[in-house]
Amino acid sequence: MSVNEIILNMAQAARAAAREVGRCSGQVKDQVLTDIAALLKEESGFLYAENAKDLETAREKGLSPAMIDRLTIKESTIESMAQGLLEVAAMPDPIGSMVRMWQRPNGLSVGKMRIPLGVVCMIYESRPNVTIDAAGLCLKAGNAVVLRGGSEAIHSNKALGQVIAKALAKNGLPETVVQLVPVTDREAVKELLKQEEYIDLVIPRGGEGLIRFVVANSSIPVLKHYKGVCHAYVDQGADLDMAVHICQNSKVQRPGVCNALETLLVHEAEAQAFLPKVAAVLQNDGVEFRGCPRTCEILKNAVPAREEDWPAEFLDLILAVKVVKDMDEAMDHIAKYGSLHTETIITNDYGHAKRFCREVDASAVMVNASTRFNDGGQLGLGAEIGISTSKLHAFGPMGVEELTATKFVVEGQGQVRS
Amino acid sequence: MSVNEIILNMAQAARAAAREVGRCSGQVKDQVLTDIAALLKEESGFLYAENAKDLETAREKGLSPAMIDRLTIKESTIESMAQGLLEVAAMPDPIGSMVRMWQRPNGLSVGKMRIPLGVVCMIYESRPNVTIDAAGLCLKAGNAVVLRGGSEAIHSNKALGQVIAKALAKNGLPETVVQLVPVTDREAVKELLKQEEYIDLVIPRGGEGLIRFVVANSSIPVLKHYKGVCHAYVDQGADLDMAVHICQNSKVQRPGVCNALETLLVHEAEAQAFLPKVAAVLQNDGVEFRGCPRTCEILKNAVPAREEDWPAEFLDLILAVKVVKDMDEAMDHIAKYGSLHTETIITNDYGHAKRFCREVDASAVMVNASTRFNDGGQLGLGAEIGISTSKLHAFGPMGVEELTATKFVVEGQGQVRS
Numbered sequence: 045m046s047v048n049e050i051i052l053n054m055a056q057a058a059r060a061a062a063r064e065v066g067r068c069s070g071q072v073k074d075q076v077l078t079d080i081a082a083l084l085k086e087e088s089g090f091l092y093a094e095n096a097k098d099l100e101t102a103r104e105k106g107l108s109p110a111m112i113d114r115l116t117i118k119e120s121t122i123e124s125m126a127q128g129l130l131e132v133a134a135m136p137d138p139i140g141s142m143v144r145m146w147q148r149p150n151g152l153s154v155g156k157m158r159i160p161l162g163v164v165c166m167i168y169e170s171r172p173n174v175t176i177d178a179a180g181l182c183l184k185a186g187n188a189v190v191l192r193g194g195s196e197a198i199h200s201n202k203a204l205g206q207v208i209a210k211a212l213a214k215n216g217l218p219e220t221v222v223q224l225v226p227v228t229d230r231e232a233v234k235e236l237l238k239q240e241e242y243i244d245l246v247i248p249r250g251g252e253g254l255i256r257f258v259v260a261n262s263s264i265p266v267l268k269h270y271k272g273v274c275h276a277y278v279d280q281g282a283d284l285d286m287a288v289h290i291c292q293n294s295k296v297q298r299p300g301v302c303n304a305l306e307t308l309l310v311h312e313a314e315a316q317a318f319l320p321k322v323a324a325v326l327q328n329d330g331v332e333f334r335g336c337p338r339t340c341e342i343l344k345n346a347v348p349a350r351e352e353d354w355p356a357e358f359l360d361l362i363l364a365v366k367v368v369k370d371m372d373e374a375m376d377h378i379a380k381y382g383s384l385h386t387e388t389i390i391t392n393d394y395g396h397a398k399r400f401c402r403e404v405d406a407s408a409v410m411v412n413a414s415t416r417f418n419d420g421g422q423l424g425l426g427a428e429i430g431i432s433t434s435k436l437h438a439f440g441p442m443g444v445e446e447l448t449a450t451k452f453v454v455e456g457q458g459q460v461r462s
Numbered sequence: 463m464s465v466n467e468i469i470l471n472m473a474q475a476a477r478a479a480a481r482e483v484g485r486c487s488g489q490v491k492d493q494v495l496t497d498i499a500a501l502l503k504e505e506s507g508f509l510y511a512e513n514a515k516d517l518e519t520a521r522e523k524g525l526s527p528a529m530i531d532r533l534t535i536k537e538s539t540i541e542s543m544a545q546g547l548l549e550v551a552a553m554p555d556p557i558g559s560m561v562r563m564w565q566r567p568n569g570l571s572v573g574k575m576r577i578p579l580g581v582v583c584m585i586y587e588s589r590p591n592v593t594i595d596a597a598g599l600c601l602k603a604g605n606a607v608v609l610r611g612g613s614e615a616i617h618s619n620k621a622l623g624q625v626i627a628k629a630l631a632k633n634g635l636p637e638t639v640v641q642l643v644p645v646t647d648r649e650a651v652k653e654l655l656k657q658e659e660y661i662d663l664v665i666p667r668g669g670e671g672l673i674r675f676v677v678a679n680s681s682i683p684v685l686k687h688y689k690g691v692c693h694a695y696v697d698q699g700a701d702l703d704m705a706v707h708i709c710q711n712s713k714v715q716r717p718g719v720c721n722a723l724e725t726l727l728v729h730e731a732e733a734q735a736f737l738p739k740v741a742a743v744l745q746n747d748g749v750e751f752r753g754c755p756r757t758c759e760i761l762k763n764a765v766p767a768r769e770e771d772w773p774a775e776f777l778d779l780i781l782a783v784k785v786v787k788d789m790d791e792a793m794d795h796i797a798k799y800g801s802l803h804t805e806t807i808i809t810n811d812y813g814h815a816k817r818f819c820r821e822v823d824a825s826a827v828m829v830n831a832s833t834r835f836n837d838g839g840q841l842g843l844g845a846e847i848g849i850s851t852s853k854l855h856a857f858g859p860m861g862v863e864e865l866t867a868t869k870f871v872v873e874g875q876g877q878v879r880s
Contacts, residue, residue, distance in 0.1 A: 157819065244853060259681075293879055401873075406869060412877075416879040440869065453827050455815075456831030457830055458701070458704040461715060
């Protein structure tokens, strides 16, 4: 079979499977999730053996130790995948629940019922645990899913796919509810992105290059985020110790992730007191400061910032710093350079907190809290399948609910329209 | 200026205006809506004169009387546009409201705040009242909007655009909150559909050809519906008089619209009693029956249905009719030929009503009610900007709320992530 035929067959099978998983009970779906969790442990020997093949190729190709670490399935990886599945199983079933219900003057009851999206396609790189996380969330939401992982994890992903298929079959669901694409070249991705008749949503997860490729080639709606250029604004009158603590956590706790702090904005009335304070702590953690001219006057060891530092997602121990004359200038800066991801204000001013929340355009706006909280688990959504920085359908962390839609249900006693 | 420059300038101006209208108060937005309603009446002489130019061109081109009627601005058109605006103004402001709020164990308050989408682009044909309806709904939801109406209504639309601009300016908002594209060829549409940096959502409204053109050429998310192939299923044991009444209303009340009935499915146990009953009433209304072989045995004057009648959106006094052996066969038929628009069951069986609601895939599923109720006004959403048959972001009638998104708002007292 050609790649085109393989992909078309998978997409059609997914559409057919979507109808079955869409109407099956929450009990069955939760049993599948629980069974996958158990099978991951029972079949760990098989998983380690298949994973070893990927690790060998990775070493031959000279992948970095960090990459190889992300690729490795160890006992703790299996433990955390299984734990995640059990947490998703423990959540209430969203499907079939009525979001709200109201009466019309003519006696009709009108409500919105939560329903699956249908067929979801995940396109991702490297980490094999995404295979389990994505399958679990999509299944809970009653969707069929087509998974296309990266070539470097193909053996691991296929092995995980077999474990999932076994759990589906055991519970009387078609194995095509979760399918793993066996071809890993970009042509296969392009073919997937043409199946708008059978696939309802594409979620790419990986580097900006992968995401831009998917957006450029897809005729199917895409939920995506490109990058996180997150700001903290330290307001006049803010608690400066709290501000240092939040900046340190936002910047240093895990600098390589999308909700890490990239730019610090400081009210001019606090700059003289605050900048040396925050620099002492963060420079001790190895952070390089790239400052505006006023910052560099105060912090003699700061590097002068260039224009390209303001829109930069450093993903590293680098912080751009700018002194602003007021909150409006800070919000203008964020509107110009922000990426709609996460923005935080450190303030004691009630009116400023309200205005910042209302007016700043980002998937999560924080007051006196670390940017690192923009995460499905931290915000209480349970597991997440990604963070959307586009506003259509979902904006921010996407959990189970974001993998559903609603339909109108209208219950009458013979009403007609006049 | 070239078309490209005109469109780029408009898109950039809309993005800038979106920030201003997005943060302005509900009071100001409602005043703009009220002022437009008043100005429509005050400037009716100007509107009739500009509309007359379009009508003259339409007559020269030999447009049908039905088309010319849709194009005409009369006193009742102005009255109904003004009334619609006042109804939207009377609705609560969705922007800034918290959808819900919860506490995290670490004391963070997390909520979802309703926000505007940003910039909406409407692409539509013929009826000038869409200009006012779309502008009103987008404005209420805090969005900037770029309107591109058809060439046949260009003078009317420009005149309406001037009225809107006057009301915006009077209330201190930029006139660029609502912009009318002055060029009406398809090249201008193609240019609009490339502005993904500045436009967040495209809503096409018109024939299937226009919608397919927009989908094929857009790099911006599109909310659309292609067609409505709506079914009624008459279950075993249904109240047959009610079923006749519902079928008549669904099919005959306004046959040319997307929520009109196109196919009737009848349980075999009721066919002998029901089909002559429904045929007597609907054939009296001029409806042609196209039946499956079993239907044609019972109704001697029915035309035998061909395969292409099952997926057809007749938009006319034609009804496809099929006898089925049970509800499962009816649901299979709907899954195969339906368009995810509106489906209704006429039944007295509680379990069947529940299963039909749960399992049928459509933006609105009805029990013992006319398909004609799938409409924003009828379902209690207020005015609608269209009906979506795709599940991403909105599914079914789209009112003000469907023109918004939500962002996370996180209020802390210095929390950091551990």
